[in-house]
Every structure is written in structure tokens, then in C-alpha cells.
Amino acid sequence: xxxxxxxxxxxxxxxxxxxxxxxxxxxxxxxxxxxxxxxxxxxxxxxxxxxxxxxxxxxxxxxxxxxxxxxxxxxxxxxxxxxxxxxxxxxxxxxxxxxxxxxxxxxxxxxxxxxxxxxxxxxxxxxxxxxxxxxxxxxxxxxxxxxxxxxxxxxxxxxxxxxxxxxxxxxxxxxxxxxxxxxxxxxxxxxxxxxxxxxxxxxxxxxxxxxxxxxxxxxxxxxxxxxxxxxxxxxxxxxxxxxxxxxxxxxxxxxxxxxxxxxxxxxxxxxxxxxxxxxxxxxxxxxxxxx
Amino acid sequence: xxxxxxxxxxxxxxxxxxxxxxxxxxxxxxxxxxxxxxxxxxxxxxxxxxxxxxxxxxxxxxxxxxxxxxxxxxxxxxxxxxxxxxxxxxxxxxxxxxxxxxxxxxxxxxxxxxxxxxxxxxxxxxxxxxxxxxxxxxxxxxxxxxxxxxxxxxxxxxxxxxxxxxxxxxxxxxxxxxxxxxxxxxxxxxxxxxxxxxxxxxxxxxxxxxxxxxxxxxxxxxxxxxxxxxxxxxxxxxxxxxxxxxxx
Numbered sequence: 302x303x304x305x306x307x308x309x310x311x312x313x314x315x316x317x318x319x320x321x322x323x324x325x326x327x328x329x330x331x332x333x334x335x336x337x338x339x340x341x342x343x344x345x346x347x348x349x350x351x352x353x354x355x356x357x358x359x360x361x362x363x364x365x366x367x368x369x370x371x372x373x374x375x376x377x378x379x380x381x382x383x384x385x386x387x388x389x390x391x392x393x394x395x396x397x398x399x400x401x402x403x404x405x406x407x408x409x410x411x412x413x414x415x416x417x418x419x420x421x422x423x424x425x426x427x428x429x430x431x432x433x434x435x436x437x438x439x440x441x442x443x444x445x446x447x448x449x450x451x452x453x454x455x456x457x458x459x460x461x462x463x464x465x466x467x468x469x470x471x472x473x474x475x476x477x478x479x480x481x482x483x484x485x486x487x488x489x490x491x492x493x494x495x496x497x498x499x500x501x502x503x504x505x506x507x508x509x510x511x512x513x514x515x516x517x518x519x520x521x522x523x524x525x526x527x528x529x530x531x532x533x534x535x536x537x538x539x540x541x542x543x544x545x546x547x548x549x550x551x552x553x554x555x556x557x558x559x560x561x562x563x564x565x566x567x568x569x570x571x572x573x574x575x576x577x578x579x580x581x582x583x584x585x586x587x588x589x590x591x592x
Numbered sequence: 593x594x595x596x597x598x599x600x601x602x603x604x605x606x607x608x609x610x611x612x613x614x615x616x617x618x619x620x621x622x623x624x625x626x627x628x629x630x631x632x633x634x635x636x637x638x639x640x641x642x643x644x645x646x647x648x649x650x651x652x653x654x655x656x657x658x659x660x661x662x663x664x665x666x667x668x669x670x671x672x673x674x675x676x677x678x679x680x681x682x683x684x685x686x687x688x689x690x691x692x693x694x695x696x697x698x699x700x701x702x703x704x705x706x707x708x709x710x711x712x713x714x715x716x717x718x719x720x721x722x723x724x725x726x727x728x729x730x731x732x733x734x735x736x737x738x739x740x741x742x743x744x745x746x747x748x749x750x751x752x753x754x755x756x757x758x759x760x761x762x763x764x765x766x767x768x769x770x771x772x773x774x775x776x777x778x779x780x781x782x783x784x785x786x787x788x789x790x791x792x793x794x795x796x797x798x799x800x801x802x803x804x805x806x807x808x809x810x811x812x813x814x815x816x817x818x819x820x821x822x823x824x825x826x827x828x829x830x831x832x833x834x835x836x837x838x839x840x
Contacts, residue, residue, distance in 0.1 A: 502792075503792050503794045503795040503798065504794070505792050505793070505794025505795065506792045506794065506795070509792070523821060523824050526818060526820040526821035526824060527818060527821035527825075528818075528821075529815065529816060529818045529821075531815045531820070532812065532815035532816040532817075532818070535812050535815060536816075539812075
């Protein structure tokens, strides 16, 4: 998105065979297999690893964390206080920011929220906001809302993909070729979303604007209402949010010995693709981990 | 009309076959008679408020006395302008009116449609007079059955909803009488806000919903019960029934 020069970014991953790695290299990003090196040469650290690995990474880079570092965690369910607690053994006032984004950052239409930790300044938050705003919408929230955000915009793209698949089926049923049906469905949702974002009007009003009396659209909407369309969506957001909280709770509860985690996870890390990137320098975010 | 002062009671003549319906009129100070023809002779603006099956007979009866100066307004459900015009002299100014029950408390919703003989001044007169009873709008005749489904019958939907609201409160421990009054006032207040602010009901609804609060929890229950679709079904059923009845 042109916010930061690639050479100012350093990415780190233990496994160099990953497609993400070659992708990053192509962009001109500096690459290393050493998390420690990354920390030394950077100011902003994005921890884009799976939640169970966070404690590890923190143990590993903790000693090298200095007051200037801003640690940004995108790990689902990992609280600011847990990160601050871990880092405080190394650094008295660690700057921590927690963020939650979503997959459409890939096409620069992401939805990102962040919550600032105890020692992060306003400018630190603003810096992150500036970075993430380059790949979509970004705003600050209170940490306790992040689960709700996960339910809505974190999982949201999946709801949309499901809807689009079904809309396309509807089109195909009524005679459209599949490719065209998918294209038109996606464009319809894109256009509607854009209209809403650019309008002062309530979505209910925008809906009314499309429904001519006795026309096609109102007939269709009646079907949606009969199927409890709205409540299904409310249920979905609620379920995702609750599940996020459950997982966090489970993670908090678990008392597994660090040594045991270390062995199993490190093995896993080597086998799976973690899209590990501890990026840095003055800016840039690379790929977040799927949560 | 009378309480609002639009028309002095002495200018109103009501006709009915038996005494029992005329008492109320007399109490308001109106003159009464048993002779329909007398009404045509004494009045310019004539409201036909009989049951639909009785109407054709009444029209036959008054037809000789109907002149070009008369304005005939029919309230008979399901009797079309075409039928009314066929049974009256050609060119008669005929309009068709569909009120609803709360007209009796001056909070009615009325629509009317004009026949081919009725012009702008007749429409304006009717609208002006009836606005004292509530909302009064001119519409194409095809909307009249929809109005029945929406507002004529709609009043009953509201009573049902009010009853259910109160029952919910009773379940939670409130006495029934109080719950009922509060339910009614809630509906009244919400409706008043809609009418006075002109805002979209979806926006007004959103304004009441604090994040994670009581209202959004309750609304979720309503959505789970597909309340919206059910209400749409009700309006549709009543409208269709009105159309069917009209055909008979």
C-alpha cells in the first residue's frame, strides 16, 4: 500500500520453504530465520503467530525488548495483560498493543481494531492505526470489545462467502452461468456495502429505497424474513463471539509445562505453515496469522 | 367531526331504519330521520355507511333524488367505485372512503379514492373535513384493500401485540391492569415519535439499542420468532381476503 518501504521491513520465520517467505522476499523485504535479529533491527514488532506459540516467542525475544519497542499482537484470545505479564520479567514498561483484523486486508479492504496496553502511548496507537489504515479500516476500541469484533468482522467474511455461494446458486437455478452468477453476486454485495459506507442513511432506509411497492425485491425479502434471516445473522455473530471467549478462557486455564509445549509446538511449526512474520522497522504489517 | 368543530351538529342529518342507531346522533345534537330521501334533499355531502349487501338497495332508493350538486361518499367495504357509479346517475360525484376504528378517538387512518365524476374540490373538501378524525390521504382505488390489511385490520394486530406485551410483564411480576396501560402508552409513544420525527423506524429502533443492552437482547428474540415475516403474512392475508370479499 505504499506506506512503508519494503527494505525497512524484516520478516522472520523458522521455515524458509514457505510460499509466504518467497512472496515477502519478492517484495524486497529483509528476511531472517532469527527472531532475535528481527527484534534488534526493528521498532514495531508484529507477532503474527498462532496463540499457543505466543508465550514462546515472548520468552525468546523478551531479553532483547527495549523501551522503544512496540509489540503488536494479532493473536486471537491473547490478552494484553498476559503479554505484559510475560514481558515484564524482561522489561519494566513494555509497550503492547493488541489488534484484531480480518482476511480482506489482502485486498486492502480489511477491518482492523486495536486496543492499547498500559504503557503504550497515544502516538504508538496512532502509528499502528496509520499502518493498518493502509489496508482498510482501522480504529481503536476497548479491549473487552475485541471478541465482539471477532464475531462480526473477524468471522464476517465467512458469512459473506457463504451468502455469495448461495446467491450464486440462486442465480444458477434461475439460468445464469456459474461464473457470471458469482461475479454478479459479489459485485452486488460490494456495491451495497459501498453505498452503505458512503451514505448517511440507515440500512433499513436503503433497503426501502430498493423495494418498489409490490415488486420483485419485497417479495424476495419476505422470504428472507420468513426464514429468520436476520436472527440467523445475529446468532452467528453471537456464536463466534462466545466461542472466542471460550477459547480464550480455555487458553487461560491450561497449565501445560512450557517444556512440553515447546517440543510439540516447535515440531508443529516446522511442519505447518505458520506464516510467521515478526516484521518491523518503522512500519508495515505483513500477513497476519489465520485465527 | 363535531367535537373538532368542523361542522355544527345542526348541519348533520342522520338516517337509519330503526331508532337504536339514531340515539347517539341525537345525543351529539344532530337531526335524525328514517327517510333516506330526506337526507338527499337536505344535504350536499352524503355518507353511505351501510353494510355492503344492503347498499345496492339503498342506492336504488335514493337514485331519483341524486343530483349534480351531491357528493356521495361510500364507506361500504368491497363495493367498488365502478359499482357505485353504475347504480347512481351518470356523472355523479362519487368517492369511496375506508376509515379505521380509531377515528372515534380522532386518531384514525383513512384513505379515499375518487370516482370519475369527482374533482379536486370534492377531494379537498373530504380531506379537510376528515383530517379532524386523524390521518386522511387520497389514494388510487387499488390501495383501499391494502389499507384494510394494513390499518383497518391492523388495529387488531396492535391489540394483540399490546396484550402480549402486557402478558410478558405479568409473567415477570407486574399487575395486569398496570401492564396493559403501560403497554398501550408505549405503543402510543413510539407511534408518536415515528410520526413527529419522520425518521425511519429502523433508525429509531437502533437509537434505543445500547450495545449489549436489554433492548437488543429482546429484539433478537423477536427476530428469532420471525415476527417481521409473520406481520407481513398478516397484512397480506387481510388484503387478499378484502379482495376476495369484494369479488363476491
